[in-house]
Amino acid sequence: MGVCYDLHSHSRCSDGALSPAELVRHARACGVDVLALTDHDTTAGIAEARAAARDSGLCLIAGVEISVTWAQRVIHIVGLDIDPRCAGLQAGLAGLRWVRRERARHIADRLARCGIPGALEAAEVYAGAEVIGRNHFARFLVERGYVRDAKRAFKRYLGRGGSCHVASEWAGLAEAVAWIRAAGGIAVVAHPTRYAMSRGVMRRFLEEFTAAGGGGIEVVSGRHDVQQARMLAAYAREFGLCASVGSDFHAPENSWTVPGRLAALPPGCEPVWARWPAAGHADAIPVTV
Secondary structure, eight states: OOEEOOOOOTTTTTTTHHHHOHHHHHHHHHOOOOEEOOOOOOOOOHHHHHHHHHTOOEEEEEEEEEEEEEETEEEEEEEESOOTTHHHHHOOOOOOOHHHHHHHHHHHHHHHTTTOOOHHHHHHHHSSSSOOOHHHHHHHHHTTTTTSSHHIIIIIISTTTTOOOOOOOOHHHHHHHHHHHHHTOOOOOOOOOGOOOOHHHHHHHHHHHTTTTEEEEEETTTTTOHHHHHHHHHHHHHHHEEEEEEEOOTTOOOOGTTTTOOOOOOOTTOOOOGGGGGGTTTTTTOOOO
């Protein structure tokens, strides 16, 4: 039986529901052997996750999900097998967290003008950490009864076109890839189908991504169907990218992102873990494809 990989997950250190240790235990109970913790714009949970992984027998891969602005789109780039101690990476992430803080302040101001006070303070409580995101505002809006669910919170207030939407300038594509490479990691395009790119735009993006030193693309995701996975595998082969797999887990109640419940990679893909130096994972279990 092969190793079960899940290389995209979130903890309470960004917008996940579980602490890093709880996430590790939950993933292990779901059958995951190798898990990457990839919180948004922070590596704060990695030390706790590593300690829990040692106790559970799971192999923990240090990761991060970096917010990028490209062609007026927000793109997420996952860094896998990074060294969290890298000063360049941490300086870049600190800058993105400042952008998040400023965006949160502006969102709260706009909500207040819409007759919804106290949003920033509530979102900070929900975040419980240095990374504050729109999901925390959505939770506030739902729990205070302003909207029925998070989808409506984004449509009415927080998403593009919403009355309280705030556009932000994130890291540049080449900049984010450089941070990941400086930390010894592999840069991977997260959930590519979410960006609503035409084939021509996707090819232009992947050309820039690979030119910057990007190494992989998330082919199998909790959000991809079989046809989408085959399409992304074709892009991986065309651009010489390795293929990653990840549930994008945030919370146990989200049935479409169960850790480890992922399809196999389509034929002809080079898995991202084939590029990891064995010496960097002395605690890892044997790798099989």
